[in-house]
Amino acid sequence: MLIHLAGILFDGIAYGALLFLISIGLAITLGLMNFINLAHGAFAMLGGYVAVIAMSRAGVPFFAALAIAFAAGALAGAVLERLLYRRVYRRSHLDQVLFTIGLTFMAIATASYVFGPEQQPVHLPHYLTGQLHVAGVDLGAYRLFLIAVVAVIAVAITWLVEHTRFGAQLRAAVDHRVAAEGLGVDVGRVFGVTFALGSALAALGGGLAIDVLGLDPTFPLKYMVYFLLVVAVGGARNMKGPLVAALLLGVVDVAGKYYVPQVGSFVIYVMMVALLMLFPNGLFGRRA
């Protein structure tokens, strides 16, 4: 029984790690830039396709493919930010939602045209498949890997935002744009870089998620609920909120499906409603 519990806890944390990975890019643009980017999933999909194509057509190894996906996401984010996104920063949230959902549909149609509507295959390196047996508990190798990636990303982003000069400029720019500009912060550049970073992380998450979530042109819509859920429950003021929210939702979801499969798919939403009622501003508070 205890071993079951340990196994479920591990699976839940791994699932939470995955939820965090596909949401982190959105948490950055929403939490740090106060911009609602529903096209977040499109960047994740871009990362997925770049990784798949790099691996299957060019024979690039898995880790290099992830790096290329990250770079492609950053590039696409930077270009789109300069051309499109910066025009809607100061518009209402409704405008932002409409604008980015439009982008999402365009991305879906484009992916469908270029790559076709079918699922894309991904082949992991051998050492990331299968299970490890530790103290009687079966741990999936790829799941362990996802947890490790999440730990690295969470630490790196926290350090970047809270302990670097760039992070200070970003926080200043978000808190009071005019004052920050007056003090010589190049707000346009700071936002551009941050947006590119968010897009790059989305693309990385997409690349990492294909093995579990699959990849086809409807990816950005199919998983939108999940990344909105994580950011809504966690709040996006810092990295701690989405991280804790993702892990909590992951564990509860897996435990619910294991112990009470009759209502399995329901549990995660009950959890969301309960958490939102208890913490209307997100677990660790959210910028108004």
Added chain:
Amino acid sequence: MNVKSWSRGLLVAAACAIAAPASAADPIKLGLVGEFSGPFAEYGQQMLTGMKAYMKLHGDTVAGRKIEIIQKDTTGPAPDVAKRLAQELVSRDNVDFLVGFGLTPNAMAVAPVATEAKKPMVIMNAATSIITTKSPYIVRVSMTLPQVATPMAQWAAKNGIKRVYTAVSDYGPGLDAEAAFSKAFKAAGGEIVDSVHIPLKNPEFAPYIQRIKDAKPQAVFLFLPAGEQGIAFMKAFKERGLAEAGIRLIATGDITDDAVLQSMGDSVLGLVTSFHYSAAHDSPENRAFLRAYAEVSDGKLSPNFMAAAAYDGMDAIYTALKATGGSTDGDKVLAAMKGMKIESPRGVIEIDPETRDVVQTIYIREVKKVDGKLANVEFDKYPNQKDPGKM
């Protein structure tokens, strides 16, 4: 006579001219109601390509009349859209046949239109039992889920599997498959250990698979729609070592759909499924179909059961038109289709004269590597399967 009533008279005359019976030289129009965009976009593409493959092999004229396809997009499971499109096809485009229908709700919504307009309606995929009872003008050339799931249960019982855990998607077709499998398996003396319904939007299979592993059945019967769900399940099944724990996996062939099989990777190797069509089926008809399909699609699409059913649907239409001498009268066409035998790429199929549903051989297949590619290799068969949902 004032101008107003004169012009009204002209309108009536014009309307009569439009509604006048088509002469023998007019083209025969097939209204294709299918899914061409959205998450089911592949359905429409498969059907259209299958139909074109047939026309490539058999020409575009029957009984002296040209065949014309008018394609309409339902955008997905959208009964109201499907019905409106069918009405437009009948009243504006004057189509002679309604064909296509990837999804059950769309077919159900169009059934009354076919009845009222007396137009033959050829179902090329939608697989819920009840559809053919919704209009006397419906003919189905695809399959039904109970028809496919029942032989799987009989095969399992015959091959030493006594205790089965069923895992199905939590929607109509999944529950149909579960009911048909359980009924046939219990009738053959087997025991259903437990069953689980998996939500349609489910990115995480670990808890379900762990639960199955802990219940220690001899086999899992699985129904999931083709695509990422199937892939994710197979990966998790493999990762958690259920095969090593002595648990076999059996399923209906939807999960190893030939169109997505290659993208599923080696995790599906050894999976045993029951289905009516495999692209690996060895017959001259199938080889001809595959060749024509590859030419029409430029090799971009892999044909699957939907393309094969669309191809057979065209065959049924061509054969019926030859029998009626080119007449598209709904009742005459239906009379010609009832009891019709078709040399299909999947083997001989028959249209049941009573239910207008398809009667066909269901094959038991195993996923193997053939020439470096994954294939559903048939190794056992259950001939003359009617739809158990209507018995």
